[in-house]
Amino acid sequence: MRFGNHRYTVDWGHLLVIAMIAVICAAYLRDTLATSTHVNNILFVLPASIIALLLSAAIVPQAVRRVAESKVPEPAQKAQAEEDAPSETWRDLGWIALLVIGFGLFVYSLERIGFDVASWLFITLGLFICGERRILALVLYPPITAALLVFAFKALIPYPMFTLIL
Amino acid sequence: MIDLVASSAAFQLLISSPEAWMWVVPGIVIGLVFGAMPGISITMAMAIFLPATLYMDFLPAIIFLTAMYTGAGFGGSVPAILMNIPGTSSAVATTFDGYPMARDGRHNEAMGVALTSSVFGMLLSYTVLFLIIAPLADIVLGIGPLEMLVIALWGILLLGSLAGKYMTRGILAGVFGLLLGTVGMNTAGYMRGTMGVPWLLDGIPVVPAMMGLLAASQLFNLVNAKFLVEDESKRRISGRKILYGFKQAFRHPLVILRGSFIGVFIGAIPGVGSSISNLLSYAYTKRGDDDPESFGKGNPKGVVAAESANSSSEGGAMATMLALGIPGGGATAILLAAFAMHNVVGGPSFIANNQDIVYAILFANFAQGFLLLLVGLGFVFVASSVVRVPLRYLVPTVLVVACFGAYAVDGTIAGPITLFVFSVIGWLMARYGYPVAAVVVGLLLGGLVETQLLRSNQVSGGDFTYLLERPAAIAIIVVIVASMSFTAGAKQRRKRRVMMNERAQNGA
Numbered sequence: 001m002r003f004g005n006h007r008y009t010v011d012w013g014h015l016l017v018i019a020m021i022a023v024i025c026a027a028y029l030r031d032t033l034a035t036s037t038h039v040n041n042i043l044f045v046l047p048a049s050i051i052a053l054l055l056s057a058a059i060v061p062q063a064v065r066r067v068a069e070s071k072v073p074e075p076a077q078k079a080q081a082e083e084d085a086p087s088e089t090w091r092d093l094g095w096i097a098l099l100v101i102g103f104g105l106f107v108y109s110l111e112r113i114g115f116d117v118a119s120w121l122f123i124t125l126g127l128f129i130c131g132e133r134r135i136l137a138l139v140l141y142p143p144i145t146a147a148l149l150v151f152a153f154k155a156l157i158p159y160p161m162f163t164l165i166l
Numbered sequence: 167m168i169d170l171v172a173s174s175a176a177f178q179l180l181i182s183s184p185e186a187w188m189w190v191v192p193g194i195v196i197g198l199v200f201g202a203m204p205g206i207s208i209t210m211a212m213a214i215f216l217p218a219t220l221y222m223d224f225l226p227a228i229i230f231l232t233a234m235y236t237g238a239g240f241g242g243s244v245p246a247i248l249m250n251i252p253g254t255s256s257a258v259a260t261t262f263d264g265y266p267m268a269r270d271g272r273h274n275e276a277m278g279v280a281l282t283s284s285v286f287g288m289l290l291s292y293t294v295l296f297l298i299i300a301p302l303a304d305i306v307l308g309i310g311p312l313e314m315l316v317i318a319l320w321g322i323l324l325l326g327s328l329a330g331k332y333m334t335r336g337i338l339a340g341v342f343g344l345l346l347g348t349v350g351m352n353t354a355g356y357m358r359g360t361m362g363v364p365w366l367l368d369g370i371p372v373v374p375a376m377m378g379l380l381a382a383s384q385l386f387n388l389v390n391a392k393f394l395v396e397d398e399s400k401r402r403i404s405g406r407k408i409l410y411g412f413k414q415a416f417r418h419p420l421v422i423l424r425g426s427f428i429g430v431f432i433g434a435i436p437g438v439g440s441s442i443s444n445l446l447s448y449a450y451t452k453r454g455d456d457d458p459e460s461f462g463k464g465n466p467k468g469v470v471a472a473e474s475a476n477s478s479s480e481g482g483a484m485a486t487m488l489a490l491g492i493p494g495g496g497a498t499a500i501l502l503a504a505f506a507m508h509n510v511v512g513g514p515s516f517i518a519n520n521q522d523i524v525y526a527i528l529f530a531n532f533a534q535g536f537l538l539l540l541v542g543l544g545f546v547f548v549a550s551s552v553v554r555v556p557l558r559y560l561v562p563t564v565l566v567v568a569c570f571g572a573y574a575v576d577g578t579i580a581g582p583i584t585l586f587v588f589s590v591i592g593w594l595m596a597r598y599g600y601p602v603a604a605v606v607v608g609l610l611l612g613g614l615v616e617t618q619l620l621r622s623n624q625v626s627g628g629d630f631t632y633l634l635e636r637p638a639a640i641a642i643i644v645v646i647v648a649s650m651s652f653t654a655g656a657k658q659r660r661k662r663r664v665m666m667n668e669r670a671q672n673g674a
Binding site: 036039 | 214332334335337338341342344345346348349352354356357358359382386387389390392557558559561562563565566567569570573574576577579582583585586589590591593594595597598600615616619620623628
């Protein structure tokens with residue numbers, strides 16, 4: 001990316017994380033001020049949010065770096081950039097994203113299809129995502145583990161757990 | 167200081183109650199198992215077994231419950247080391263070096279180090295308590311909201327400044343955690359940040375958030391790995407290596423001693439206690455070390471520092487409970503409930519009138535420490551087999567266990583939802599070098615920090631000169647400023663040295 005006479009590299013992922021933190025803090029501050037501006041309400045949240053926003057602004061230059069105009073980058077700058085960059089490939093990231101989505105769906109389905117069936121399905125999906133391809137393992141391990149976990153937690157915790165089969 | 171008559175009466179009491187000793191090993195095992203299960207807190211275990219103690223005499227009942235408490239103190243470290251899941255909030259700092267050691271195939275050593283430091287930290291703390299239980303109670307009574315506020319900030323700022331490479335990212339993570347910790351209704355009755363979600367009125371559920379930030383986020387990264395320990399030859403469970411870990415812990419007696427003292431004194435403060443003590447001990451060990459860069463990458467000293475402090479804070483919390491009748495957390499609250507069930511009223515009069523029982527409890531805890539060493543060794547041996555399980559089985563199974571554990575906190579879907587949201591936040595933050603542990607501690611202490619700030623404001627009437635009347639708070643603030651400046655300076659110096667070395671190498 002080029003601004004004026006200088007070229008910049010942007011770590012978009014890092015910038016997204018900074019934006020996420022800043023947006024959450026700003027939204028929380030806005031909600032707090034909307035609730036009441038009484039000192040008992042804002043005494044902590046106001047200064048803490050301002051500090052968080054200032055720190056977020058201070059970190060932005062770490063995600064947006066100016067590239068040296070010389071053809072060979074400074075060694076320290078190069079080492080820093082290499083050290084800061086996450087090491088996964090896009091393929092690795094794809095599997096991680098799939099597991100995250102699967103985990104989200106598992107949480108969503110717990111009270112809809114029951115802890116037992118949801119766990120069975122999620123463990124099967126998780127096994128596949130993590131590299132298990134043997135049919136026998138995919139068929140046997142998930143229901144047995146799901147059943148054992150459901151029975152164990154049902155015995156341990158004092159709250160009811162919604163299940164479809166067990 | 168030590169009442170010899172009461173001490174000998176305590177010995178007689180323990181010798182004449184063989185029934186009390188029968189409950190120690192089962193108590194320790196229950197504590198280890200429950201402490202090692204994420205989400206199933208020791209408070210829940212003690213609450214489940216509390217009714218059973220109704221049919222016991224007073225001393226066996228208390229010894230059974232304290233044995234569970236002792237077992238859980240170490241139990242929480244087992245998943246912290248093996249899976250980066252702190253079983254309890256006091257095991258957060260154990261994950262910093264324990265988990266990298268496990269990933270490096272040094273899980274046997276890490277467990278040995280943790281068990282030894284935990285036991286000896288605890289023994290030291292009870293020795294200290296035996297000597298100073300009465301004066302410690304006076305110190306705790308002198309601690310006001312301002313002191314509690316600065317101690318909580320001390321912990322969070324130290325962690326933020328020390329963990330990770332960038333101080334700004336660490337402090338931002340800490341402040342972000344503190345803000346999230348104040349979501350919901352504050353002590354003055356104002357509701358903020360709930361987004362209309364009823365269960366957020368009580369704040370963000372801390373245990374599921376902690377599991378999401380530290381554990382689930384890490385599990386996502388293991389999708390493409392085959393085993394927790396990649397090198398097959400390092401996956402063996404070796405008693406010899408566990409014993410080597412034992413010896414390793416004793417190579418750092420000063421770290422154990424410092425951790426124990428921090429644990430006793432910080433642990434004695436209700437509400438702050440063990441969540442902070444392990445971080446303070448870790449931070450000071452890292453700072454004082456010749457090679458601070460090796461921390462967070464599998465330095466056993468980090469495990470020693472964290473474990474000696476969190477186990478000894480159990481002693482501190484017991485002191486406050488026995489001397490003042492103030493429970494520092496859920497587990498000591500249940501102990502107090504057990505007192506009440508046996509018609510014993512805790513508090514200052516209890517320690518004055520029943521010094522023999524107080525000493526008997528302290529001695530019994532001492533014995534529990536030694537028994538934990540033996541029982542814990544067997545437990546560690548079994549638990550360590552987790553490194554031999556292929557990750558393709560471990561990752562989805564542990565995610566399900568974490569989810570069930572999050573549900574077990576209050577029996578609502580709020581736990582699993584929080585777990586999921588924070589696992590994504592934790593994964594994103596960890597990916598870009600933000601210390602998620604700082605967010606966790608911020609979350610744990612956010613409510614407390616705000617409450618103490620409000621109380622300080624009310625007590626002082628908004629007058630800043632009130633600070634001058636609180637020398638202890640001033641002393642802690644001076645320590646915070648000095649240690650932050652020292653850390654910032656050391657980080658700058660290190661960065662400059664690295665750059666100069668690189669320049670020199672390129673020039674040559």
